[in-house]
Amino acid sequence: MQVELRDLYDRFRDPEAMRALARQIQREVQGLGPINIMEVCGGHTHTIMKYGLLQLLPKEISFIHGPGCPVCIMPKERIDHASILAAQPDTILCTLGDMIRVPGSRGSLQDARARGADVRFVYSPMDILKIALDNPTKRVIYFAIGFETTTPMTAALIDQVVKRGITNLLFHINHVTVPEVMRELIDSRDEHIDSYNNRIDAFLGPSHVSVITGSRIYEEFPTRYNRPVVVAGFEPVDLLEGVLMVVRQFREGRREVEIQYRRSVTREGNRRAQELMERYFVKRDLFKWRGLGNIPKSAWRLKDEWRELDAEWVCGYLLPNREIEDHKLCICGDILRGMAKPTECQVFGTACTPSKPLGSCMVSSEGACAAYYRYGNLL
């Protein structure tokens, strides 16, 4: 039997299944009142936008687009580090995909490349091994980004560097973690309105992050915060089934972690990937998120024993550590808590646009503000 690519996704994009799930949600949400679901991950936001899912769903269901896009939440300070490192002589700076588009205070990595820096984007961190081996006279720096999905890939690359004794490859680690930012959103004081309020009733847990971490990392949310979490896949049928499972929890008075994305996610996750991460990384005390500020224990750094591979240590004398304030009027924090709509922000569409973003919600097409900006009159 030959397996075709479409066998892997066709049924998860089946129009009939999508309409049937939407009808079922409509039936079961009756009498429950509004439910605000935060889809934590940018991948889910992309699916909601791309497939126009909001138009299928009853008015009771709202999405609060979460902070789960590693590109969007990268603060200017870190992007500046990358620009400075890229501008050093005989240096090749590598990173993933659309990271090179996001501006720091000295412009984006694309700008740095236009000024002559050797900036390359790779699809897989393992590609960087070849770049380092092909360029023995250059210093190659990996500006490593991403949630738990990409962290093990960085760890696997480090593992190769250590085992092969490669000396011209350094790491600037910006890997962030999901549960800490979820907790921050429902458990921290909002400066603008001076309250602990948020309107997040339930979470759709990320798909690929959960493949690595397992669903157990979300167990505090039903027990401590009374919020259901459903780990859903990225295809539209997955996402709609995930919403239905959330609605059912409310209907039946349950608050649990459930897995919709059973074809890939278990409670325990990928133990080998977790071990690899733990071998090389340790949590930072604080990490700043664009638009959200400093969040405790929300990111990894290289352990001290590997610091000769750490660009922040080796090149530390080049890298400023002064904090750059987010724009005072930026209300990304409120938007991410569901307390404000993008249009309520004073800089929305004026000082803050997709081509000149201030806060994380405007940075990528998956942010709530960028979506409002581009699709406003169709939403």
Next chain:
Amino acid sequence: MEKIVSLAMGSGGKESWELIERIFRHLGNDLLKEAEDGTPLPSLQNPLFTTDSFTVSPLFFPGGDIGKLAVAGACNDLAMMGAQPRFLSLGLIIEEGLELRQLERILRSMKRELALNGAQVVTGDTKVVPKGGCDGLYIGVSALGERKASISQRNIEEGDLILLSGDIGRHGATIFAAREGIELWNDLESDCRSLWPIVEELLESGATIKAMRDATRGGIAAVLNEWATAQNVEIEIEEEKVSVRQGVQGICEILGLDPMVLANEGTFLLVSSRDEAPKILEILRSHNPEASIIGEVKGDHPQRVVLRSPWGTRRFLDMPSGEILPRIC
């Protein structure tokens, strides 16, 4: 040892003549033979002039090479405005070290493509740049054609239908796959081809075509948005009518790209009135069974392109901007 292009071949002396001789051997014709610093041309009815440059990397890819692409690409710009390609200028910027064998292979495919268009190279220039000065070979082509019908985006108006000549994104996906060394789908090859033959057939059928555009860089998303903006109309597309082959979809799934913004080098969009569309579609389908009527011109959201999904939702299709970068989440 492989014979390669050397800097000496660009210095105007004996070696330069040897290089030019090789090019003549493939592309020579009576007009080129007579050429001095310029070439006298016969007069043309309704002349149409265009120019394009080609820097594709890799030089050879499944379905074509930079030579085929250059001739087809420049001639297609003429064909899409209803003009028969006639005379081309050719500028070659060659990186020192390019294998002559490769250059000849490229010249041979240019010759084949010129014949398909009934066009000739009538003037040219060659430069050799030091290693690193360009990426193998860059080609600049200007092309002069004779316009047979007045086809222009200015003719587009509300109520017209949008036709697509085949499946989308093959050239872009092929180049991405070649650069990334992804070899998973054997149906993946560039749609690179000359469009004058099919345009000639359409014109000879007597069908009235309002506008045509080959969906090159920026894909069909760019062309549709350009039309919507230029004519202050809405274009509504039914997503399921837009055909995407397995291999292209696969590359997009793996790399996080959207087929709507991937380049095509043969697939084109066409606008006609509702009455003319069936006749045109029949001809398009005889060349590619995946040709389809994909949408219509409306007025609700001026200057926007709206995609309708099979499950009844709608969204805007944006003008692609910046370099095509994969989404990481």
